[in-house]
Amino acid sequence: MDYEEPQFFRVMQYAATADRDVIDMVSGNPDWEPPEALRDALREYAGLDPAAFQYPASDGLPELREAIADRRGVDPDQVVVTVGTGEANYLAMARAFERDAGDEAILLDPVYPYYPGKVELLGGTQRLVPTARDGGIDLAAIREAMSDRTALVMVNTPNNPTGAVYDPDAVAEVVRLAERHDALVVVDEVYDRFDHSGRFESALAIDSPNRIVTGGFSKSLAITGFRVGYAITPPEHADSLRARHMLVNVTGPAPSQYAVHHALQATEHEYFAASRELLSDRIDAFTDALEAAGAEYTTPDGGFYVLARFDDFPGTMANVERLIDEAGVAGMPGETFGTAREEWIRFALVTPRAREAAERLAAYFE
């Protein structure tokens, strides 16, 4: 396994050592408060008997699995609690490849960089398929790309980096195509709580043995460091995911799972609505300033990323470093997300200084 330092660490390090004030819009780390109940639960956990500090069930604390199943409307047997959504994706993708049903993964371009990394780790080959101009699913392109070699189609909605919320009918059609080609569709819904469009529908509504849904609490509870995610899998694949999870990690972290379970019990709809509203305000402030500056940009239907394009300033690492040094704003080069957004730069709205950042960009490109 070759190790390529992830570009996003490289940008963050560059920004951290810059000789000026830099507004960090690189990572996907929420900067807002987790639910108070999460802090309380962690304090409570710290006082429990030693037995509570030992291995939880490998597939997750039973009460957490039940809470997830309840919220997602599935049977607890279908839920495997994982070390973040990252591990859930890894387990589901591994399942796709181990079935002797092809070695090719269809990834949608622009692509979240961990997906091609995982495909390579698992010995698969990737095939990048373009999305529509607006970031939506291009069914014709997917249909054309699929063959008996296809083992996996990876779908992420709401999407990082485009902010697209996929049409549920299009996702259902991708699953139908996958059934025909004996492929699995893994739908990563980690941004499901950040639907600004009102049009997001979980792929759990699609009844198919070829569909696995992944998700987690890193973004929705603002705790990327806690490492609590999950896969929801049809019975056909549940044993495989459980076995690999156990052999790789034994089990996930009990303190995190305990805290997340209690936070879920106590967290009302209002918490998630407040996060969405906070982001919505930042999106408005950021895109208004970009608009005033005459830049091209996306207004996300979901998630918390905005893509922006500036004239004669492609989304290369060199240009991102120039923006850090000369404008005091750090984003992610579009070239790190496949080929489809090489002209663009991604900005994560995980800072209260979003408007100020856009104004800096406007002044710089004036």
Add this chain to the structure above:
Amino acid sequence: MDYEEPQFFRVMQYAATADRDVIDMVSGNPDWEPPEALRDALREYAGLDPAAFQYPASDGLPELREAIADRRGVDPDQVVVTVGTGEANYLAMARAFERDAGDEAILLDPVYPYYPGKVELLGGTQRLVPTARDGGIDLAAIREAMSDRTALVMVNTPNNPTGAVYDPDAVAEVVRLAERHDALVVVDEVYDRFDHSGRFESALAIDSPNRIVTGGFSKSLAITGFRVGYAITPPEHADSLRARHMLVNVTGPAPSQYAVHHALQATEHEYFAASRELLSDRIDAFTDALEAAGAEYTTPDGGFYVLARFDDFPGTMANVERLIDEAGVAGMPGETFGTAREEWIRFALVTPRAREAAERLAAYFE
């Protein structure tokens, strides 16, 4: 990946539903107190800014990596913090196989059941090599088994289940053999704090690019559920371990790593000495009662497992279930640890009722 319900869950479930009082000596979950500083640190963490709840560095909180490096006398660059020792073993074993240097893993019999499971997951083939009658390394047997097909030799000292503490010279010789055959030796030292013999020496003393050491805090700090372990790797393999760790799990749990780091800073030698003494007393009580009953047993040099053998009562799952029902003591069948201890039953001394358990066994076999 086929999923076989781990035998140890099966035994624990059987014991939990038994219609009588059962002394649980199945799992490797410590029943004693973690350091008080660990509880304090978790409470402190619960009050930190949201930034502390986000992704730690993928290879671990820098201050934790430094603390581990410091204690182990290595450079922090060689330390990768993992999701328990289980993930550290997985990463190191994967590295052994990915080098195109053979597909065979030499495992010492009796064997910790996760090792063959991981070998299978990674597409390797296992070769069980017997240990000496006392559980020590049989160098001649290993020498004979090694060939150019050998990619990996898995070593665990202090050993689960035999309690053997390997002769450091023998481990060094295994590493020399591995160098000759282009194999890696992974030395799992998770029980390093439970050396009752005074003879344990870490394989870190062996300077070789073919040696990776794994360890963790699950046992030494009595927190199997926290999921904090580590691999210490020569520079040649560091990138591979880091890349796979990142692609599988992104990073480990921040609350756990924070708590472990603070516990390490505050935990004196006395804490570990007290755990050892507690276990030592339990070993004495348990083996004295077995001795009085005329049973054959091992007295562990390290770790917290005792193997016992009773006349005409082999270590099968059926017999272990009989012991639960008829004697009220739950152990692990020797047949689950390879072929070398099929006549034996393993008892984990993670209960204050060790003497009572041995007395129950004595009465049962009288």
